[in-house]
Amino acid sequence: MTMQGTKEQNSLEARLVLVDDDAEGLPELKELFEYMGIHAATYSCPFQAKDRVLSDPVIEVMVTDFRMSMLDGQELIQSIRSALPAGRHVSFAILTGLVLPNGHTILGDVPCYGKPIEIDLMIDYVKSKLKS
Amino acid sequence: MVKNTKIFKYLGGLILGISGAIVNTCSVNLGWGLDVVFGQALVVAGLRILSPAQFVGASIISSSITLLLWQHPWAWIIWALEAATLAAFGRKSSLAALDAAFWLLVGAPLLLLTYGAVMGMGALDLVLVITKQAANGILNVALGELGYLAFYALLGRRRVDSPKLPIETVASSSLVALCAMPLLVFMRITAGETEYALRQYANASADAAIEGALRQIQIGGTILRDSAGPAIDQPVSAIRGLQGGQATREQSVSVYRQKAGQVIRVSGRSSIEITQETCRSLEPGATTFFTATAFGTSKMTSLRSGLMIKCVEINGDSDRLVAVITLESEIAKIRESQAVIIAVIISLFILIIFIVNIFVKAIQGAIDRLIVRAMALSISEAAREDSDRPANATSEFFNEIENLANKFTLVTMEVASQQNRLRAAHIVLQSVANSAPIGIYSSDLGQHISGGTVEFSVGVERLLGLAEQGASRPWRWKDLIHPADLERVLADKGALPRSGHISTEYRLLHRDGKYVWVLDSASVELNTSSGAPQIVGVLLDVSARKRTEQQLLHSDKMASLGRMAVGIAHELNQPLHIIRMAVSNLSRAMRSDNWSKDVVIHKLNLISSQVDRGAAIIRQMKLYGQFPGEDIANIDANEAIKSVVEIMSPFLEEARVKPSYHSQVETPMIAASPIAFDQIIVNLVENATDAVASARQKGRSASKIHIELKQSEEWITVSVEDDAGGIPASIADLVFEPFFTTKPPTQGTGLGLSIAYGIAKSLGGDLTFENVPGGVRFDLRLPVGKSIR
Numbered sequence A: 001m002t003m004q005g006t007k008e009q010n011s012l013e014a015r016l017v018l019v020d021d022d023a024e025g026l027p028e029l030k031e032l033f034e035y036m037g038i039h040a041a042t043y044s045c046p047f048q049a050k051d052r053v054l055s056d057p058v059i060e061v062m063v064t065d066f067r068m069s070m071l072d073g074q075e076l077i078q079s080i081r082s083a084l085p086a087g088r089h090v091s092f093a094i095l096t097g098l099v100l101p102n103g104h105t106i107l108g109d110v111p112c113y114g115k116p117i118e119i120d121l122m123i124d125y126v127k128s129k130l131k132s
Numbered sequence B: 001m002v003k004n005t006k007i008f009k010y011l012g013g014l015i016l017g018i019s020g021a022i023v024n025t026c027s028v029n030l031g032w033g034l035d036v037v038f039g040q041a042l043v044v045a046g047l048r049i050l051s052p053a054q055f056v057g058a059s060i061i062s063s064s065i066t067l068l069l070w071q072h073p074w075a076w077i078i079w080a081l082e083a084a085t086l087a088a089f090g091r092k093s094s095l096a097a098l099d100a101a102f103w104l105l106v107g108a109p110l111l112l113l114t115y116g117a118v119m120g121m122g123a124l125d126l127v128l129v130i131t132k133q134a135a136n137g138i139l140n141v142a143l144g145e146l147g148y149l150a151f152y153a154l155l156g157r158r159r160v161d162s163p164k165l166p167i168e169t170v171a172s173s174s175l176v177a178l179c180a181m182p183l184l185v186f187m188r189i190t191a192g193e194t195e196y197a198l199r200q201y202a203n204a205s206a207d208a209a210i211e212g213a214l215r216q217i218q219i220g221g222t223i224l225r226d227s228a229g230p231a232i233d234q235p236v237s238a239i240r241g242l243q244g245g246q247a248t249r250e251q252s253v254s255v256y257r258q259k260a261g262q263v264i265r266v267s268g269r270s271s272i273e274i275t276q277e278t279c280r281s282l283e284p285g286a287t288t289f290f291t292a293t294a295f296g297t298s299k300m301t302s303l304r305s306g307l308m309i310k311c312v313e314i315n316g317d318s319d320r321l322v323a324v325i326t327l328e329s330e331i332a333k334i335r336e337s338q339a340v341i342i343a344v345i346i347s348l349f350i351l352i353i354f355i356v357n358i359f360v361k362a363i364q365g366a367i368d369r370l371i372v373r374a375m376a377l378s379i380s381e382a383a384r385e386d387s388d389r390p391a392n393a394t395s396e397f398f399n400e401i402e403n404l405a406n407k408f409t410l411v412t413m414e415v416a417s418q419q420n421r422l423r424a425a426h427i428v429l430q431s432v433a434n435s436a437p438i439g440i441y442s443s444d445l446g447q448h449i450s451g452g453t454v455e456f457s458v459g460v461e462r463l464l465g466l467a468e469q470g471a472s473r474p475w476r477w478k479d480l481i482h483p484a485d486l487e488r489v490l491a492d493k494g495a496l497p498r499s500g501h502i503s504t505e506y507r508l509l510h511r512d513g514k515y516v517w518v519l520d521s522a523s524v525e526l527n528t529s530s531g532a533p534q535i536v537g538v539l540l541d542v543s544a545r546k547r548t549e550q551q552l553l554h555s556d557k558m559a560s561l562g563r564m565a566v567g568i569a570h571e572l573n574q575p576l577h578i579i580r581m582a583v584s585n586l587s588r589a590m591r592s593d594n595w596s597k598d599v600v601i602h603k604l605n606l607i608s609s610q611v612d613r614g615a616a617i618i619r620q621m622k623l624y625g626q627f628p629g630e631d632i633a634n635i636d637a638n639e640a641i642k643s644v645v646e647i648m649s650p651f652l653e654e655a656r657v658k659p660s661y662h663s664q665v666e667t668p669m670i671a672a673s674p675i676a677f678d679q680i681i682v683n684l685v686e687n688a689t690d691a692v693a694s695a696r697q698k699g700r701s702a703s704k705i706h707i708e709l710k711q712s713e714e715w716i717t718v719s720v721e722d723d724a725g726g727i728p729a730s731i732a733d734l735v736f737e738p739f740f741t742t743k744p745p746t747q748g749t750g751l752g753l754s755i756a757y758g759i760a761k762s763l764g765g766d767l768t769f770e771n772v773p774g775g776v777r778f779d780l781r782l783p784v785g786k787s788i789r
Helices: A023-035 A046-055 A073-083 A119-129 B002-025 B039-045 B052-063 B065-070 B074-089 B095-118 B123-161 B167-218 B299-305 B328-379 B381-388 B390-394 B399-435 B445-449 B458-463 B483-494 B543-591 B597-625 B637-647 B649-654 B674-697 B729-734 B752-762
Strands: A016-019 A040-043 A061-065 A091-096 A110-114 B253-258 B264-266 B272-274 B307-313 B320-326 B438-444 B453-456 B501-509 B515-526 B533-541 B633-636 B660-663 B669-672 B705-711 B715-722 B766-772 B775-783
Touching: A016 A023, A016 A046, A023 A040, A023 A119, A023 B543, A023 B597, A040 A046, A046 A061, A046 A073, A061 A073, A061 A119, A073 A091, A091 A119, A110 A119, A119 B543, B002 B039, B002 B052, B002 B065, B039 B052, B039 B074, B039 B123, B052 B065, B052 B074, B065 B074, B074 B095, B074 B123, B095 B123, B095 B167, B095 B328, B123 B167, B123 B328, B167 B253, B167 B307, B167 B320, B167 B328, B328 B399, B399 B458, B438 B445, B438 B458, B445 B483, B445 B533, B458 B533, B483 B501, B515 B543, B543 B597, B633 B637, B633 B674, B637 B649, B637 B660, B637 B669, B637 B674, B637 B705, B637 B715, B649 B674, B669 B674, B669 B775, B674 B705, B674 B715, B674 B752, B674 B775, B752 B766, B752 B775
Parallel strands: A016 A040, A016 A061, A061 A091, A091 A110, B660 B705
Antiparallel strands: B253 B320, B264 B272, B307 B320, B438 B453, B438 B533, B501 B515, B515 B533, B633 B669, B705 B715, B715 B775, B766 B775
16 A cells, blocks of 8 residues: 555446545455445545546545545545536545534535444445445 | 030130230321221121121120220220121121121210210310221221131132122122222321421421520520420429421420429420430430320320420530420321321221112112012913013113023023923823823832832832822832742843843732732833932733733633544544444454455454554653653753664655754753653654655655754754745644644654644743745754753
8 A cells, every 4th residue: 555546446347436545444445335235446645536536437426535635535526526527426425533413514515424434324325326 | 516516616716816816916007196907807707607606705805905005995895896786787787887887876976985075085086086996897897708708718618508798798898998908008108208207397396496595505594485385384494495486387396404303394285294214205216206195005195295305415514405396286187187088988988888788789689580580480471471571670770680681581481481391291291100001110220130129100009009008118029029920030130231121021919919910111221310220110011911811822722622632533533443444344254254364364453553553642642741841951962863863764764864964062961851852853853754755745856854953052952954845834823733734644643743842842942943945944942951940
């Protein structure tokens, strides 16, 4: 694992992108979703994650850490949204170590999940945003 | 002391009296038995120094010599009365004027009574005596006053204790002396010539009469006596050899034939006896006339019936021819002229005294009016109206005084105007000082530095409740300062002589027992009167600001605590998050039997590493809360820094950074806990290394970390500088905040700089940073080894 991301985990069939600059936790998160049958690509570099989302129309959902040294989660979501082509929709969710009240959202519709996450809630949200 | 002064004064009076008596014996003969004496002038000179009794005593001693000179007590008594009058009234008025009044009202009547009625002196002689005594007395007073003036001038700085002379006295005394002295000198010079001429004439007359008588004897005639000559009580042979027509003057010449043992008795206004021993009075070189001694030995009174005698022995016979010449009418004429001169002198005296009195009174009046006007002008602006007519009332005699008055009025008006402005400004300033929430104090510099007494303004008294009834004065400044602030404040004040100004905050004790926070801004000023340095300071009540600051500090602490709690939560949630997912994944795997030993071991290792991660955070929190202060020692900063860099070398090599180090001091001893100092250096170098690494990741060519050590008198400064781009202004205030970091989660907790800052502060130093070209420089300042606090 390096700051350049987790290249071995970026399977082409992934519809979910996971981003966290604390790379130690990414494999476990990916494994968690894969148990649910959801393939995910993981990135510790938010810029690489952005490139993947914009370049891969299969990506439907991105779950990102909030506080990252290079680019925080909110800025990442905003930059992706502003760059998405018309007609394409990507859902987002935020993970954060900060203590937040349940149901807290940012940018109007992006739910925030506090670490350590409530796994079922998180999975349910991702599932609800994936088509079929 | 007072007793000694009194004794000295009595002694002085005695000396003055004796000296006056001695001087009186040296009389100045103005001719024909008229003498003036100046011993009294010496005594008058002491009038303003001696007490009245001492002065009168000295005068009595001085004038007692007249008892011997004139053989009667009247002059002595009158002079004593004169002295008593001067002693009684002389200090409040002009002495010359007073003495003139005395002779006019007391002296002259008494002389008339004593010399005239008692002693039977003739009218002309009385006039002469009275005028002479008066002139002599006034002149002595004038000379005495001038003598005192000279004495006063010689006193120098000691004169402050001696009374001053009124201008009237000085003026009248000077003019009296100036007028009298030339006339007296004239009388003294002409008296001798006149007497000599009269003697020569009388001698010639006597020779002629004797020659005629001898001629008659030779022809066997009888010595005849001039029919107009004096009667002979006991007739002897008489020669009527002289004719009255031979004498051009109005004297008569009688020639007597005196046998051995016979006495010639001459009767005139007074009777005298001529023995054979009394024969040389007619010589031109003789100093006295042969006169009857009707009034003692007084030369003047005896000369009233002055006679001249010349004796010639008859050849072959034991008889003598005695020529007796009477000079009564000649002397009377001379005395008339003397009386005129003395009267002129007296008149001049009175005129001088009168004129001087008038003008001095006029000048005094003018000055008094000026003073009154000046006072009025200085008191009231209404007096300005009076300034339009200053000349009319100022002086009736002198242009100079009038001009002076005008100038004086203008100056006084200006002074009054400035005084009013000053007074108004003073009132405003006082009002401001009293109503403003400030206090002013002043104190002697040395007193203040040592915490001594202080002069407080009303503002300070109000500030500290000292103005209330019962508060004791003066206040010792040191007693009012909060004990916790005292050492610091004394140190600050101690720097005043060098710095000239300080501004410091501390607590002062209020009378109710509470403390008031004050801002003390003090400076050293020179006392305008003594020139000594003094402290003048202003105290401003900053209690409200302090309360606000404390509230803000409390709020900031609470906010900081909140941020810290959030930071701790965030940092701990990261490993907890991973642990939960790992546990969840492991649990799912084991439930589905889709697991292997390696997977389990991997998960457990992951969980263990995350537990360690959490534990590391807790350890750093412990370090954050620890403020090393007990194990402070003198350590060699060079050695410590080199050691830290050496220990960090693996980390630095991995980051491809090689710090440079330069010390300006060979052995910089620093007062710090060795562990704490190392911790600070580690944190600073780590921070710089991470910054360089981060900059490289962003494509910048950062590589430099330079450590520099400098030393001043009190401080050692260790600077750690990098070229990683510096700290953005937007986060400058957060750099030392705990848990604030720009690093990725696994590379920093955000506690490093915060911990370094806390340690630096606890060691009595400071940690600051400053952006420099290309990067940032952190400056760690710690006290040198000897100034361990």
